[in-house]
Amino acid sequence: MTPSDDPGFAIYLHWPFCAAKCPYCDFNSHVRHHGVDQPRFVEAFQREIAYFAEQTQGRTVRSIFLGGGTPSLMDPQTVEALLGEVARHWSIEPGAEISMEANPSSVEAERFRGYRAAGVNRVSLGVQALNDTDLRMLGRLHDTRTALDAIETARATFPRLSFDLIYARPDQTPDAWSKELSRAIDLAADHLSLYQLTIEQGTPFYMLHKAGKLVVPDSDAAADLYEVTQTVCDAAGMPAYEISNHAVPGAECQHNKVYWRYGEYLGIGPGAHGRMMLADGRHATEIERHPESWLAQVEAKGHGLREDTLLTAEEQGDEYLIMGLRLVEGIDIPRYEQMSGRSLDSERVSALIEHGMVEMAGNSRVRATRDGFYVLDAVVADLAS
Template sequence: MIRSVTALAASTDAGAPPDPGFGVYVHWPFCLSKCPYCDFNSHVRGAAIDEARYLAAFKAEIAHRAALAPGRNVRSVFFGGGTPSLMRPETVQGVIDAIGAAWRLDPEAEITLEANPTSVEAERFRGYRSAGVNRLSIGVQALNDPDLKALGRKHTAAEALAAVKLAAALFPRFSFDLIYGRPGQGAAKWRRELAEALDYAGDHVSLYQLTIEPDTIFERLRAAGKLELPDEALSLALFETTREVTEARGLPAYEVSNHARAGGESRHNLIYWRYGEYAGVGPGAHGRLLTPKGRFAQETERHPEMWLTQVETEGHGLVESVALSREEQGDEFLLMGLRLSEGVDPRAFEKLTGRDIDPARVASLIEDGFLERDERGRIRVTAMGAPLLDTVVADVAA
């Protein structure tokens, strides 16, 4: 049951920024094992998953969101998790077909699936391509076996590189993830590993500095003094090394953790960061939908079996659908948009909220060297401000 729905008097387009597009996020919540750093909504099950039953539930949720937001042109679909590469290609095909039946699926839509590079999962790559997936995002995470083991990964470095090569041969576009700031990893070691990884890169890579999230195995290990992480100085050196190496190789950062050649940016993630509209389906999925009553923040039931039962009984898995005030929308707009190297357009913020971004705060942060205005008047975080992004964004949005 939806806990709360607050109607806004504003119409759908009142105060809204220019439309960055519409996307659909599909969450597959199952994994072979839980990685010690992971706080995502992922679950391990000993028994086989009834994919036919989950596919029927996905179809019901898609139909429900289409009733709330009809007539959309879907520019991107993203299968995330969990581990979507545990899904059968036929299940992926069924979800894509349901999206195309509920809305208009743009002929040039980006359809991304997250995949792990174990040899078993890589065998499904051809099936995903036949199902309509045209972009693969591969969870490589490290290029040496000891670190992969420490990260709880089930693949080897050799399997990871084989999967990347296969993705390059099968898909028009692909990306892979690496985690840096791992225990015992210095800047010189990371530079060598990143340089090797970029030899295999296509038009996009995602490079995440390891953070310790609440309620994870790594948090408990750190609390027990069994996990040694880089100090502040080394963390900064690793961040700067990442920016330097990727830019030199033609994949500059377009977002704090994402790097791409021109035109290779993740179109789906740009919808989020440019504050576009997206539907979220599956256990624990989030969405932002525009309705005649305003912009709604939505969230589904996190527990997979409870979500499944709710969809089968109520026709959707939503547990929250709340209309956002213009002030809340402005905060989200800044929190997302200032992650991008392109920054944010103050005029879009004014249209969204009915007010200017606090000029005194902006002027102070520009004077201190953390923000700048480009030739178009956009506000963006500087190279000096980038390592302190969360603090800078919080200051602007306060």
Template sequence: MTPAADADLLAGIAPDASGTPAEGFGVYLHWPFCAAKCPYCDFNSHVRHGGVDQERFTRALVREMDAMATLTPGRTVTSVFLGGGTPSLMDPGTVAAALDAVARRWTVAADAEITLEANPSSVEASRFRGYRAAGVNRVSLGVQALNDADLKTLGRLHDVSQALAAIEIARATFPRLSFDLIYARPGQTPDAWAAELTRAIGLAADHLSLYQLTIEPGTLFEAMHRAGKLTVPDPDLAAELYEATQAVTAAAGLPAYEISNHAAPGAESRHNLVYWRYGEYVGIGAGAHGRIALHGGRARLATMTERAPEAWATLVEARGHGVTATEFIAGETAGDEMLLMGLRLKEGIDPARYEALSGRAFDQRRLADLLAHHMIERLPDGRLRASDQGWFVLDAVVADLAA
């Protein structure tokens, strides 16, 4: 990555009119503030007990959009994702201003997916109605567990009754609803998880994001795990929990379309599909990442903004954006990124597109070996995807194919 400097890292970048229309164009807006920091979380989120100057951060978001719009002329926005942090701490007027600014800078598709992440503890019916009026048509709730003991362990600010109330409000307000659950929690058994998951599916979300608890560096959970105060399931039990996840969701009509994401047919997250299909997206806000298409879509400009919210806003006010690092990605590196993202999907990847991006074909010996060991599968249309077995060891499969 290019180190941060006083120089404008976006100066001199020649915009490309091509984009990635087949894969879509997404706008990610990051709201980095939370009411509290969860002990497992390593996201770029910050607590401000003295409150947040929403007007200042809205102005900064809108101004940074100008810089990103200059690099992405003529694009049609297929999805907008307000992520965090906790975007449901934003005033509805803040959300409306941000979405209006998107519509003034790009064409927004008539069927664009506009998602807002929310925590149950910050859900109010009037606030949700305000988000809907602003243009949000999909909400993603951070439920994480459906029992109070585990919610407390996970450091969540809501209890199960609040989660259920938030789900009801969301269902009544938005056309589409997703929520997150974390499994492989301390002491969790496959039977208990299957029962909890079955209950979750009965709450009528059309999309579930089901994440295995991982111990991330720099988190409170890492310190507790290192001190022997937190025990998570061993790999064999984690595999059983994963298998239970696949079985329960598939039986209920929400099969996995990506390693951690499950949806009814047609309810897949369009914004996340832009990432996994190696499409183009701009990242706006403190600590946001983007991939801007260059050279007819064969290359990417990776962008990363300043992580500290106030420092990011100061940079935007001074020079129009908070980008502190960039990287030009092309050839084999672009091909590797496409593999890493695309093989997470049940639909897999198009080998011809991989060859066009990377400038090389797969090693046929390695490909044959992975097929013979049932790590990957070739679909009737020629696409390649990781098998169910291959998903367990996806990093190794990608490394083998990319070698």
């Protein structure tokens, strides 16, 4: 069986609340200093879950991901109620991956035990840096000691642990990043998500960068840091399986692989996106972003759908290229051609191979090379044109 034969069915539940908004973040996250009416939101999630379950009967869930925002601000009984509602409507694969994002500043051992009892078996910690100076610069609420304690607590509670780091930070050198990354690997994580700092429009960092008050490494320096990332992780037995994600073989994030293999996934909760197959084809869904607006809409009509678009064959093919070429395993050419209704241009593929940007993997798969990952957007655009 090739990797794309059964890309899977997954469920993403978006908890949109954070204790504070990080200055680099453009995700759909909101601060509510007066607190959140969790029982009311639980009821709304349950209604939206039931709405999507009606349309996707007979599926078997491969993974569930509680993302945000900061899901670790939820009470354990809230998590239990959401996971219980999913289990009430769908079959769940034995050993299914059930992940939850957490910030180190919101980690409490008792709450973690509650999440584990509710069924969570994998936690992803937003560590972001392992020095206090950069944590303050990134606007994080935790310090290094808090992060290390959270990692220890998570390791003792859950079968699987991942954590995130951000690199290409202001003034970061390859040597400093190499040492920090080696320290992260020594913390016994079997999965690391390593993201280059990007300046997103509409964020405080964007305004600072525009004003010249925040200087990040240029493209050449960022490429050097990316190369350090690959070298250190490869040497430690945690190779990249996706452009920003590294794992010990067998510890890859199954939920995200459903996305990248262009499987079927439901996005439930404020601002969530989904892709689901119905009788008339593949639908792209988007949920109302604002939490209280979403709440009112779900209470009024059972769902918070803002957009539900039937994708064309060409759009599906383009999305498969965008997602699948992020993976080291690449894409399945016959699947692409069946999905999109067109063939990859053999001359373009040959030219990209000649320039070292892609390579064949067996007779029916094409994947980006390491050099190709540096300019992946251009590679995808070339293949899709």
